[in-house]
Amino acid sequence: xxxxxxxxxxxxxxxxxxxxxxxxxxxxxxxxxxxxxxxxxxxxxxxxxxxxxxxxxxxxxxxxxxxxxxxxxxxxxxxxxxxxxxxxxxxxxxxxxxxxxxxxxxxxxxxxxxxxxxxxxxxxxxxxxxxxxxxxxxxxxxxxxxxxxxxxxxxxxxxxxxxxxxxxxxxxxxxxxxxxxxxxxxxxxxxxxxxxxxxxxxxxxxxxxxxxxxxxxxxxxxxxxxxxxxxxxxxxxxxxxxxxxxxxxxxxxxxxxxxxxxxxxxxxxxxxxxxxxxxxxxxxxxxxxxxxxxxxxxxxxxxxxxxxxxxxxxxxxxxxxxxxxxxxxxxxxxxxxxxxxxxxxxxxxxxxxxxxxxxxxxxxxxxxxxxxxxxxxxxxxxxxxxxxxxxxxxxxxxxxxxxxxxxxxx
Numbered sequence: 001x002x003x004x005x006x007x008x009x010x011x012x013x014x015x016x017x018x019x020x021x022x023x024x025x026x027x028x029x030x031x032x033x034x035x036x037x038x039x040x041x042x043x044x045x046x047x048x049x050x051x052x053x054x055x056x057x058x059x060x061x062x063x064x065x066x067x068x069x070x071x072x073x074x075x076x077x078x079x080x081x082x083x084x085x086x087x088x089x090x091x092x093x094x095x096x097x098x099x100x101x102x103x104x105x106x107x108x109x110x111x112x113x114x115x116x117x118x119x120x121x122x123x124x125x126x127x128x129x130x131x132x133x134x135x136x137x138x139x140x141x142x143x144x145x146x147x148x149x150x151x152x153x154x155x156x157x158x159x160x161x162x163x164x165x166x167x168x169x170x171x172x173x174x175x176x177x178x179x180x181x182x183x184x185x186x187x188x189x190x191x192x193x194x195x196x197x198x199x200x201x202x203x204x205x206x207x208x209x210x211x212x213x214x215x216x217x218x219x220x221x222x223x224x225x226x227x228x229x230x231x232x233x234x235x236x237x238x239x240x241x242x243x244x245x246x247x248x249x250x251x252x253x254x255x256x257x258x259x260x261x262x263x264x265x266x267x268x269x270x271x272x273x274x275x276x277x278x279x280x281x282x283x284x285x286x287x288x289x290x291x292x293x294x295x296x297x298x299x300x301x302x303x304x305x306x307x308x309x310x311x312x313x314x315x316x317x318x319x320x321x322x323x324x325x326x327x328x329x330x331x332x333x334x335x336x337x338x339x340x341x342x343x344x345x346x347x348x349x350x351x352x353x354x355x356x357x358x359x360x361x362x363x364x365x366x367x368x369x370x371x372x373x374x375x376x377x378x379x380x381x382x383x384x385x386x387x388x389x390x391x392x393x394x395x396x397x398x399x400x401x402x403x404x405x406x407x408x409x410x
Contacts, residue, residue, distance in 0.1 A: 005057040005074060007050055018199045019048040025091050026063055027099075031169050034162040040091045040314050052201045059084045061314050068316040077320035082304075083329060087314045090307045093300070094161045096292065097308070098169035102149075104177060105289040106408055107170065109134070110141050111256035112247065112281055119243040125227040126240060128367070129220070129278060132357040133285040136409040148342070158331070158339050159308050178260030183280040185213040204396035205291055207388070211381045212287045212354075212399060217279045219374040224278065226366055228271045240274070241267055247277075286354050290404040297347040301340045303330050308339055351409045354378060354401050 006014055014020045024043045033039045045058040059072045061084065072084035113134040120127040148154040149163050156162045161169065181187050189195035189206055197207060228234050244263060249255025262273040299306040309331040315321065331339070352358055355375045362368055378401040389395035397403060 001071065001073070002045075002058060005047065007047075014047060018193070018196075021046045021048075021054070021193075021200070023092075025095055027172055028091055028094060028169070029063060031094075031161060031172070032165040033160050034156070034165070037160040037162075037309070037311070038314055039094060039160050039165065040087050042088045042091050044088055048200060054200065054202065056085060056088070059088050061087055070316075070318050072315070072318070076318050079321040079323060079326050080315060080318060083315050083321055083326050086304060086307055086326070086329065087310060089305070090160060090310045093306055093308050094159065094165070094169065097155070097159065098161070098166045099173040101289075101292040102144075102166070103170040103173050104182065105284055105292060106137070106141055106144065108174065108177065108256070108258070109281065109285050109289075109408060110138055111258075113137050115243060115246040115256060119246060120239050122361075124239055125223075125367075126243070126274075126278065128361040129223055130281060131361045132359060133282050133407045135351065135358055135407040137285070137407055140409060154338065154342055158335055158342075160310060174257075177258070179258055179277065179280050180260035180262060183260070183284060184276065185209055185283060204388075204392065205399070208385050208396065208399035209287055209291065211384065212378075212401065212404070213279070213283055215374065215377045215381060216282050216287070217275070218377070219370065220278045220282065221275045222370045222373065223367060224271055224275050226370070228274060231270075234268055234271065234274070244268055244277075285407050286404050287399060289408045290398055293408075293410065294347050294349070294398045294403070296343040297340070300343045303336055303339065307331065309335055346410060348410065349403065349405055351405045351407065354404045354406055357406060 002011060009017075011020070022043065022045055025041060026043075028039055028041045031039060040061040041063050043060045043063065044056055046054050047057045048054055055074075057074060060069060061072070062069045072081055074081055076084075116127060116130055116134065122128075122131075146153075149166065150156075151163055153163065155166050159166065177183070181191055186195060189210075194200050194203060194206060197203075200206075228237075234240070244261060244267065246255045247258050247261050248266065249257070251257040262276045263269060264273075268274050268277075300308055303309075304326070307330065310329050311331065312329045330336075355371070355378045362371060382401045385397075385400045389397060389400070
């Protein structure tokens with residue numbers, strides 16, 4: 001089946017060369033969806049071809065094998081293959097909006113913002129470090145719940161899952177999220193087999209995000225070591241330990257319910273535990289959110305590229321389809337306009353960029369020196385990414401530090 005698509009290599013050869021990738025959206029199994037609409041639960045294979053491009057070579061739209069669930073291939077009828085790709089992207093869009101964007105940035109970080117204000121005084125060094133990265137977070141989440149995620153709101157009108165399905169998926173996904181894996185960029189990339197930059201060329205998110213993650217980690221380490229330079233300062237900080245305790249406390253008991261928070265015996269025992277935790281939070285509020293939020297208009301505004309909503313039924317056979325069949329599956333004009341307008345607004349930036357804070361919380365000269373060093377490194381990274389984008393087609397501007405806000409403010 002796949003041999004004609006492997007450019008003369010065997011399946012084992014492309015696997016050994018780390019040129020074959022699988023994306024399995026089985027988490028979508030059983031989630032709620034709008035009446036009369038469908039949500040696929042696809043599996044797809046992607047190949048890095050001889051031009052170093054990642055291209056889809058096989059798509060199965062549901063998990064269970066069967067005569068009405070074929071494996072679609074690029075060798076199928078052009079419009080049949082096109083429609084299979086669009087239904088796959090529709091499922092991927094459900095994952096993106098529910099988890100990559102809303103769940104793993106907005107909602108997780110809101111919980112941490114709340115427990116930060118609840119447990120750390122404004123004079124606490126951790127509060128001073130994190131406060132700029134929570135700017136407008138709770139306000140934007142309230143507005144989103146009122147207008148976008150509310151019943152009959154934007155999600156209900158423009159996505160197959162609707163609000164009920166989106167929240168269903170958020171609940172499923174957050175249960176398995178771990179700070180030491182999913183919230184720690186290098187570990188997440190290693191888990192997915194794409195940490196090595198020789199694997200999957202053209203993975204611009206990885207290449208740019210690692211620069212920013214390392215800069216944030218160095219910034220956090222320098223700052224944290226100013227205040228926790230002895231073990232006693234860690235063990236004696238009851239505000240810090242109360243903060244960490246609420247981070248892992250179950251949600252039904254008023255905590256964040258997070259797994260994988262660094263520490264031993266439910267406490268921070270080393271400065272590295274604190275550094276890893278703070279790096280995750282700042283990275284998520286700035287870089288991770290920027291990567292999942294600001295490309296939205298570019299991705300969603302042309303529905304055939306990344307359709308938030310698909311009408312009709314997914315193809316259940318390899319029967320040749322027509323251009324009209326594809327058009328019949330796309331959203332109507334008012335829905336398309338609604339998608340374009342909101343994603344354009346969501347893709348706009350209205351606050352200062354990373355390292356340039358709207359409100360100053362730090363005043364100690366030693367802390368301000370660390371901030372200045374952070375800004376200088378970000379300026380160097382910005383030059384590097386701009387140079388990279390001059391060679392990229394298309395460019396990937398979303399993680400240029402000049403365009404990455406400090407917080408989840410939109």
